[in-house]
Amino acid sequence: MTTITDLYPDGHTALREVGLRDGLQMVKVFPSTAGKKRWVAAEYAAGVRYFDAGSFLPAQRHPQFADVRDVVNFLSDLPDAVASVLTLNMRGAADALEGTARQLDCVVSATESHSRRNVHRSRKEALQVVTEICRLRNQSARRPLVAVGLSNALGCTLEGAVDPLEVYRLIGCCYEAGADFVSIADTVGFAGPRQVAEMVRAVVGMDDGRPVGVHLHDTRGLGLANASAALDEGATIIDASLGGLGGCPAAPRATGNIVFEDLAFLCETKGFKTGIDIEQLIGLRAIQAEEMPGEIFYGALERAGLPSSVMKGESAR
Amino acid sequence: MTTITDLYPDGHTALREVGLRDGLQMVKVFPSTAGKKRWVAAEYAAGVRYFDAGSFLPAQRHPQFADVRDVVNFLSDLPDAVASVLTLNMRGAADALEGTARQLDCVVSATESHSRRNVHRSRKEALQVVTEICRLRNQSARRPLVAVGLSNALGCTLEGAVDPLEVYRLIGCCYEAGADFVSIADTVGFAGPRQVAEMVRAVVGMDDGRPVGVHLHDTRGLGLANASAALDEGATIIDASLGGLGGCPAAPRATGNIVFEDLAFLCETKGFKTGIDIEQLIGLRAIQAEEMPGEIFYGALERAGLPSSVMKGESAR
Numbered sequence: 243m244t245t246i247t248d249l250y251p252d253g254h255t256a257l258r259e260v261g262l263r264d265g266l267q268m269v270k271v272f273p274s275t276a277g278k279k280r281w282v283a284a285e286y287a288a289g290v291r292y293f294d295a296g297s298f299l300p301a302q303r304h305p306q307f308a309d310v311r312d313v314v315n316f317l318s319d320l321p322d323a324v325a326s327v328l329t330l331n332m333r334g335a336a337d338a339l340e341g342t343a344r345q346l347d348c349v350v351s352a353t354e355s356h357s358r359r360n361v362h363r364s365r366k367e368a369l370q371v372v373t374e375i376c377r378l379r380n381q382s383a384r385r386p387l388v389a390v391g392l393s394n395a396l397g398c399t400l401e402g403a404v405d406p407l408e409v410y411r412l413i414g415c416c417y418e419a420g421a422d423f424v425s426i427a428d429t430v431g432f433a434g435p436r437q438v439a440e441m442v443r444a445v446v447g448m449d450d451g452r453p454v455g456v457h458l459h460d461t462r463g464l465g466l467a468n469a470s471a472a473l474d475e476g477a478t479i480i481d482a483s484l485g486g487l488g489g490c491p492a493a494p495r496a497t498g499n500i501v502f503e504d505l506a507f508l509c510e511t512k513g514f515k516t517g518i519d520i521e522q523l524i525g526l527r528a529i530q531a532e533e534m535p536g537e538i539f540y541g542a543l544e545r546a547g548l549p550s551s552v553m554k555g556e557s558a559r
Numbered sequence: 560m561t562t563i564t565d566l567y568p569d570g571h572t573a574l575r576e577v578g579l580r581d582g583l584q585m586v587k588v589f590p591s592t593a594g595k596k597r598w599v600a601a602e603y604a605a606g607v608r609y610f611d612a613g614s615f616l617p618a619q620r621h622p623q624f625a626d627v628r629d630v631v632n633f634l635s636d637l638p639d640a641v642a643s644v645l646t647l648n649m650r651g652a653a654d655a656l657e658g659t660a661r662q663l664d665c666v667v668s669a670t671e672s673h674s675r676r677n678v679h680r681s682r683k684e685a686l687q688v689v690t691e692i693c694r695l696r697n698q699s700a701r702r703p704l705v706a707v708g709l710s711n712a713l714g715c716t717l718e719g720a721v722d723p724l725e726v727y728r729l730i731g732c733c734y735e736a737g738a739d740f741v742s743i744a745d746t747v748g749f750a751g752p753r754q755v756a757e758m759v760r761a762v763v764g765m766d767d768g769r770p771v772g773v774h775l776h777d778t779r780g781l782g783l784a785n786a787s788a789a790l791d792e793g794a795t796i797i798d799a800s801l802g803g804l805g806g807c808p809a810a811p812r813a814t815g816n817i818v819f820e821d822l823a824f825l826c827e828t829k830g831f832k833t834g835i836d837i838e839q840l841i842g843l844r845a846i847q848a849e850e851m852p853g854e855i856f857y858g859a860l861e862r863a864g865l866p867s868s869v870m871k872g873e874s875a876r
C-alpha cells in the first residue's frame with residue numbers, strides 16, 4: 243500500500259513530467275517506445291522522479307499510448323521513480339491496477355459544459371467514476387494513489403470565468419470520493435498569478451497535510467508567473483513538460499505545458515528543493531527532437547543557459 | 560517644469576515601451592523613421608503612453624538612433640505621451656535638453672566590472688555624471704525628469720551574484736545626485752521572483768512616495784514571473800517591448816525584453832490599471848515585422864489571443 247507521504251514527502255517540491263501523456267495529445271509524429279524510454283531515463287538521471295507515463299485508453303483511437311504498460315514497467319525498475327497513468331473509466335482503471343503504476347490520475351471538469359464536451363459525462367457522473375475507481379483501488383494489491391485533475395478550474399473556453407466556490411465544492415467531493423489529492427488545472431491558460439494564488443491558498447487551507455497540485459499551461463505567457471504564485475501559496479506538486487511539449491486544441495498555435503527546465507530554474511531561484519540537476523536537464527531536448535521531428539519546443543533556459551552565478555554554485559541571490 | 564506625479568500619477572501602472580531604444584541594440588535591419596512613427600502611433604492608439612524614444616549617442620556608431628530628435632518630436636505632439644531618451648554623457652544630455660523629451664535616462668552599473676566594461680567609467684564616475692546631468696537639467700527650460708537605470712542590479716555576467724546592500728547604497732547615491740527615480744534592471748536575466756520581490760520591497764521602502772521602476776529581461780523565461788513579483792511589491796514603472804524585441808549580447812540566442820502585450824495581460828489579470836487596450840495591441844507586431852525583416856519576435860498572446868472570459872468583458876477571475 244502506498245501512502246501519500248511515501249510518494250510526496252514533506253518539504254519536497256515534486257515536478258511532474260507530463261510530456262509523455264498531456265504532451266503527446268497533439269504531436270504529429272509519436273515517439274517510439276525506445277525513444278520514450280531514452281527520454282525518461284535521461285530525465286531520471288537528471289533527478290526527475292515523477293512521470294505521467296500515459297493514458298489507459300483504447301489503442302486504436304489513441305495509438306500514442308499503446309505502449310503505456312511498457313513505459314510504466316520501465317519506470318517501475320528505476321528506484322524511487324513514480325509512474326502515474328491517466329484513467330478515465332473503470333476499464334482503464336482495472337487495466338492500470340494490474341500493472342505497477344504508483345498513481346492513477348482521474349479528471350473532473352470544473353464546468354458542466356466542459357465535462358460533457360470532454361468526457362461525455364456530467365460532473366456528478368465524473369465524480370461517481372472517481373468514487374468507483376477509488377473503491378477498485380482499495381481492493382487492489384498495490385493500492386496506488388488516486389489523484390484528480392480538476393480541469394478548467396481557472397477558466398473555461400465554453401463558460402468563461404469559473405466561480406471559485408464551485409471549484410472548492412468539487413474538490414471537497416473529490417476528497418469525499420477517496421482521492422488522495424487534487425491538482426488545480428488551468429487547462430486553457432486563462433489564469434493570472436493573483437487568481438492562482440487565491441485558489442491555491444484556499445485549497446491548501448481546505449485540508450491540513452494533503453498536498454495540492456497545479457497543472458498550468460503557458461498558453462498566454464503567464465505559466466511560470468502562475469507557477470511562482472502557486473509555489474508561494476503552498477502547492478507542492480507541479481506539472482510541466484520538457485521543452486513545453488503539448489498544446490491546446492482550443493488554441494492551435496498556442497504553447498502547451500509550462501517548460502520543465504524553466505520551472506526547475508524557477509524553483510531553484512526560490513529555494514524550493516526539487517532534487518533536479520538543471521544543467522543536466524538542458525540539452526535533453528535533443529532526444530525529443532529526434533523522436534518528434536517537426537515539433538516546436540519552447541523554453542528559455544535551453545537557449546540562454548543557466549546564469550553564471552548559479553553555474554558557479556553560488557546562491558541565485 | 561515636470562514633477563514626477565505629472566508623468567507617473569499615483570494608482571497608475573506605467574508600462575514603458577523600450578523597443579525603440581533597448582530593442583534596437585541588436586536588430587539586423589533598423590526600422591525607418593516613418594516605421595518608428597507608425598509603430599509608436601499604433602501603440603499610442605492602444606493606450607500606451609510611455610516610450611523610450613532612443614539614445615543620444617554619436618549617429619555614426621549608432622545609426623539606429625540618428626533620428627531620435629524626430630521620434631521625440633513626434634511623441635511630443637501626442638497628448639500625454641511621455642518620451643524618454645537615454646543620455647550617457649554631458650554631450651548627450653545637453654543635446655537632449657534642447658528638445659522636448661520629458662525624461663532623461665541615465666545608467667549606473669551595480670558592479671564595478673560591468674560599469675567599466677559597459678560605460679568605461681567607475682561607478683563613482685557614473686554617479687558623478689548623473690549629478691552633472693541633474694544640474695544641467697535644473698538649469699534647463701523644460702526641466703524633464705531624470706531617471707537612473709541600475710543595470711545588473713540582480714546579477715552580473717562578470718561578477719555573478721550581486722550584494723543587494725551594494726545596490727541599495729548606489730540607489731541612495733542616485734537619489735542624492737538628484738535622480739527622480741531609479742529602475743532596477745535585471746540586464747542579463749539572472750533573477751528569480753523571490754529575489755526581485757525582496758529588492759523591490761526594500762527599494763520601495765527606502766523613499767516614501769518616489770516610484771520604483773523595473774527593467775526585466777526574459778532571458779531565462781522568468782521575466783513575467785519577476786514582473787508579477789515586482790508589481791506585488793509596489794513597482795509601478797515596468798519596461799517591456801512589443802514582441803519582446805531586443806536581445807542580450809552576452810547570450811546571443813536568448814530572448815530580450817519582457818513582452819509588452821503579455822505584460823499588459825498580466826497587469827489586467829492582477830487588477831493593475833494601465834489604460835491599455837490589449838486587444839488593440841495584439842496584431843501591431845505586423846508593423847515591426849515589416850520594418851525589421853528577419854527579426855524574431857516573442858510572446859504568447861499574439862499566438863493565443865485573449866481568454867474568452869476577458870474578451871467578453873468579464874473579470875479575469
